[in-house]
Amino acid sequence: MDSNNFNFEKVMVVDDAEIDRFLAKKVLTKHAFAREVLPLDSATNALNYLSENQENKEALPDLIFLDINMPKMNGFDFLEEYKKLPESVKKKCIIVMLSSSLLPEDRELAMNNPYVCQFLNKPLTGDKLKDVGNP
Amino acid sequence: MNKEVKHLISKYFNEDRIPPAYAAFFGDISQLLDARQASASRLTSVADAALETVRRQLKDSLNVFGSSQDMDEYGRDAPSLIRLARRLKKECADRIFRQQKLLREMKHLKTIQSLASAGSWELPVINDELQMPGYWSDELFAVLGVRPGTVHPTSQVYKNYVHPDDRSYLAAAVGKAIKETGRYDIEYRMWRGEDPQQERTVREIGELVKDGATGKSTSLIGVTFDISDIRNTERALFKANVELRKLFDVMEDVFFSVNMEQEKLLQISPSCVQLYGYSVEAFFSTPDLWFTVIHHDDKKAVLESNKRLNKGESNQVEYRIRHKNGEVRWVEMRITPTLGHDGQLVRIDGIVTDVTKRREAELALANSELKFRSLLENSNDAITVTSEELRFLFVTQSLSRMIGYAAEEITGTSVFDFVHPDDHVTVNGLVNAMEKEPETPVHFEIRFRVKDDGWIWCEGSVTNHLNGDIVRGYIGNFRDVTYKIRYRKALEASNNRLKKTNNELDRFVYSVSHDLRAPLASVLGLLEYTMSETENEDVLQDLGMMKMSIEKLDRFILDILDYSRNARLEIKVQAVDFHQLLADIKDNLKFLHSRRSAVRFDINIQENGTFGSDAGRISILLNNLVSNAVRYADPEKADPFVEVNIAAGPEGADITVRDNGIGIAKEYHGRIFDMFFRVSEKSNGSGLGLYLAKETVDKLKGRITLASAPGTGTTFNIFLPSLFK
Numbered sequence: 001m002d003s004n005n006f007n008f009e010k011v012m013v014v015d016d017a018e019i020d021r022f023l024a025k026k027v028l029t030k031h032a033f034a035r036e037v038l039p040l041d042s043a044t045n046a047l048n049y050l051s052e053n054q055e056n057k058e059a060l061p062d063l064i065f066l067d068i069n070m071p072k073m074n075g076f077d078f079l080e081e082y083k084k085l086p087e088s089v090k091k092k093c094i095i096v097m098l099s100s101s102l103l104p105e106d107r108e109l110a111m112n113n114p115y116v117c118q119f120l121n122k123p124l125t126g127d128k129l130k131d132v133g134n135p
Numbered sequence: 136m137n138k139e140v141k142h143l144i145s146k147y148f149n150e151d152r153i154p155p156a157y158a159a160f161f162g163d164i165s166q167l168l169d170a171r172q173a174s175a176s177r178l179t180s181v182a183d184a185a186l187e188t189v190r191r192q193l194k195d196s197l198n199v200f201g202s203s204q205d206m207d208e209y210g211r212d213a214p215s216l217i218r219l220a221r222r223l224k225k226e227c228a229d230r231i232f233r234q235q236k237l238l239r240e241m242k243h244l245k246t247i248q249s250l251a252s253a254g255s256w257e258l259p260v261i262n263d264e265l266q267m268p269g270y271w272s273d274e275l276f277a278v279l280g281v282r283p284g285t286v287h288p289t290s291q292v293y294k295n296y297v298h299p300d301d302r303s304y305l306a307a308a309v310g311k312a313i314k315e316t317g318r319y320d321i322e323y324r325m326w327r328g329e330d331p332q333q334e335r336t337v338r339e340i341g342e343l344v345k346d347g348a349t350g351k352s353t354s355l356i357g358v359t360f361d362i363s364d365i366r367n368t369e370r371a372l373f374k375a376n377v378e379l380r381k382l383f384d385v386m387e388d389v390f391f392s393v394n395m396e397q398e399k400l401l402q403i404s405p406s407c408v409q410l411y412g413y414s415v416e417a418f419f420s421t422p423d424l425w426f427t428v429i430h431h432d433d434k435k436a437v438l439e440s441n442k443r444l445n446k447g448e449s450n451q452v453e454y455r456i457r458h459k460n461g462e463v464r465w466v467e468m469r470i471t472p473t474l475g476h477d478g479q480l481v482r483i484d485g486i487v488t489d490v491t492k493r494r495e496a497e498l499a500l501a502n503s504e505l506k507f508r509s510l511l512e513n514s515n516d517a518i519t520v521t522s523e524e525l526r527f528l529f530v531t532q533s534l535s536r537m538i539g540y541a542a543e544e545i546t547g548t549s550v551f552d553f554v555h556p557d558d559h560v561t562v563n564g565l566v567n568a569m570e571k572e573p574e575t576p577v578h579f580e581i582r583f584r585v586k587d588d589g590w591i592w593c594e595g596s597v598t599n600h601l602n603g604d605i606v607r608g609y610i611g612n613f614r615d616v617t618y619k620i621r622y623r624k625a626l627e628a629s630n631n632r633l634k635k636t637n638n639e640l641d642r643f644v645y646s647v648s649h650d651l652r653a654p655l656a657s658v659l660g661l662l663e664y665t666m667s668e669t670e671n672e673d674v675l676q677d678l679g680m681m682k683m684s685i686e687k688l689d690r691f692i693l694d695i696l697d698y699s700r701n702a703r704l705e706i707k708v709q710a711v712d713f714h715q716l717l718a719d720i721k722d723n724l725k726f727l728h729s730r731r732s733a734v735r736f737d738i739n740i741q742e743n744g745t746f747g748s749d750a751g752r753i754s755i756l757l758n759n760l761v762s763n764a765v766r767y768a769d770p771e772k773a774d775p776f777v778e779v780n781i782a783a784g785p786e787g788a789d790i791t792v793r794d795n796g797i798g799i800a801k802e803y804h805g806r807i808f809d810m811f812f813r814v815s816e817k818s819n820g821s822g823l824g825l826y827l828a829k830e831t832v833d834k835l836k837g838r839i840t841l842a843s844a845p846g847t848g849t850t851f852n853i854f855l856p857s858l859f860k
Binding site: 017019020023026027030069100101102103104121122123124125126 | 653656659667693754
């Protein structure tokens with residue numbers, strides 16, 4: 001695979017589990033999915049980052065892998081706050097839910113959110129990445 | 136003038152109007168009588184000539200009266216003349232008397248004719264033929280409606296006044312009388328004044344007068360009188376009589392009158408036969424029969440109430456009598472008394488009416504009212520009627536029993552005095568609801584005050600009958616449901632606790648499954664990543680085994696999650712899209728069993744109309760069966776496959792899941808749906824998969840069977856009914 005040919009420039013991974021952030025970074029890099037992986041350990045930090053860089057288009061991610069089950073602020077809470085961010089941010093970012101939850105309710109809730117374009121079950125593998133971004 | 140003569144004149148004549156001839160005559164007589172008294176002898180010597188003159192004058196006068204035949208008896212002597220004079224005197228007196236009598240009778244006749252509207256007439260008859268003209272009395276003219284003398288009294292003229300239809304009838308009667316019978320008495324119609332509008336009915340009696348000597352008819356004499364009024368009266372009387380008779384015939388009431396002085400029955404109407412069964416005669420012959428027939432228990436009351444008659448007050452009393460046929464009947468007797476001058480009761484008049492039916496109806500009504508009231512009072516439900524201002528107008532004893540206050544204490548007070556303050560708002564709501572829909576019961580649950588003992592819960596309904604015909608007000612009926620409400624409240628509380636527990640359990644299962652699954656997913660991800668990074672066969676084999684083990688654990692968690700959800704979640708019926716459902720299953724297979732995706736997955740779906748069920752559960756079911764088929768695919772087979780056939784419609788869905796896998800031996804068929812049952816130690820499932828499948832099918836009210844043989848494959852046949860109502 002051509003090392004210059006990345007699917008996305010910058011991919012944010014929001015997950016409280018270090019092992020999952022670690023794995024995501026490895027898989028995304030190995031499959032040349034992202035040139036740069038931006039791991040964030042909480043929804044709050046992710047929102048802060050987006051908010052701080054809302055004017056800086058370069059710093060904003062092209063795609064966000066969002067976990068659901070996180071302490072304090074979960075994935076859905078994140079989406080509620082994300083809604084309030086300026087259009088410029090939301091326009092650039094694609095959100096993919098990445099969760100170990102198999103509850104149909106979670107999937108449904110996620111898919112009904114206008115900012116979520118996909119729902120993936122953990123673990124993240126090379127096969128699953130093939131469909132991301134071009135559903 | 137001689138006294139006797141004077142007396143005579145004054146007696147028989149109007150002294151001022153004595154004709155001159157008579158006056159002179161009376162003068163002569165007077166002189167003669169006076170002379171005789173003076174000297175009879177001298178008289179004899181007086182000239183015979185003078186006496187002769189007197190004698191002749193007397194004879195002439197008597198001749199006028201037609202009695203001259205025996206005149207020769209009287210001589211020329213004085214005594215004879217005196218006798219003659221006396222006779223004349225007598226004749227004169229008689230004549231005057233007769234004249235006056237005649238005059239009087241004529242006057243009477245005229246009056247009678249006029250009063251009786253009876254006209255008399257006479258027509259001469261010669262040779263049995265009526266002659267003209269005849270005589271009509273003034274009243275006959277009046278009967279005919281003309282003035283007397285204005286028309287000729289002939290039968291020809293008379294005919295014009297007779298009703299044309301009756302003319303020949305009259306003529307025939309007259310003719311028959313003249314020729315045969317000599318008399319007729321008929322009625323016919325007359326047009327008074329020849330005016331058809333003034334039709335009258337007359338009665339005419341005619342009689343033929345015959346000459347005594349010859350035996351020939353000389354005249355027809357008769358009377359015609361207007362009997363219209365009589366006839367009209369008769370007719371009216373007849374009609375009245377007929378009606379009265381009818382009335383008496385249908386009258387069931389018995390009338391009677393009693394002379395109380397002699398205690399004698401004066402009259403009793405024949406209807407007594409119907410009412411009492413005894414005849415009029417029986418009542419007359421047995422004076423106390425009316426009392427004898429009175430029911431023993433009522434006799435005293437009747438006598439007692441009749442006492443008022445002695446005071447002149449009318450009496451009305453109801454009592455029972457025994458009919459002759461043994462029946463007991465209720466009668467009502469009304470008596471009006473008549474008191475004499477001395478204040479004593481002289482007569483009573485009364486009516487007895489059979490009121491058995493009315494009485495029975497009254498008794499029946501009273502009886503049903505009694506029953507109704509007893510039902511009301513003995514019912515455990517309280518019944519209340521309240522005014523528009525919410526004051527109790529009526530409450531049953533059952534309310535008293537319920538809340539301890541006497542009915543008298545409750546009546547007249549406000550509803551709010553007895554309703555728990557927290558429920559006043561409910562009462563106001565009830566009134567609003569009843570105003571909107573009168574005559575529709577409105578349900579309520581309200582706390583009522585119990586005397587000295589707090590509150591009870593009452594449940595019931597109240598209806599707006601403010602415009603009711605019989606009872607006006609809000610009519611409520613309710614019962615004490617305190618225990619029921621307490622029980623229900625306890626039940627609600629416990630139910631809420633259970634719901635909470637259930638929710639907690641649900642959240643627990645969810646979070647446990649997630650918490651267990653998340654690290655597994657992480658490990659699985661790392662394993663796959665590591666495997667993709669190494670070429671070392673030994674390492675790869677180890678990692679592969681680890682992976683299989685983790686996958687098994689993962690599936691186990693999923694199964695438990697599914698089981699818990701199937702058991703607790705409500706069935707969510709919706710239209711099932713099998714195409715979408717199986718596409719998802721196919722997707723799942725790809726990720727969950729990527730290593731064995733060599734198994735061919737065929738899907739045939741026929742949908743005829745909408746099938747309704749719980750798609751989530753069907754998904755669990757098919758996921759289980761399909762993944763089993765994939766997991767237990769026969770590695771010996773060249774073309775391992777799993778085939779899902781679905782025919783679904785409004786009636787239900789027939790589903791078969793068929794594979795050519797390793798199959799299941801017959802002896803296990805009965806147990807494979809058991810929890811944690813596994814066919815062999817080689818199977819690496821949780822032992823929950825088919826149990827879950829069966830549970831799901833049961834939950835969806837369907838059925839599942841299998842046909843399987845080792846080496847051939849397994850087929851599951853499932854039927855699910857459509858759950859749309």
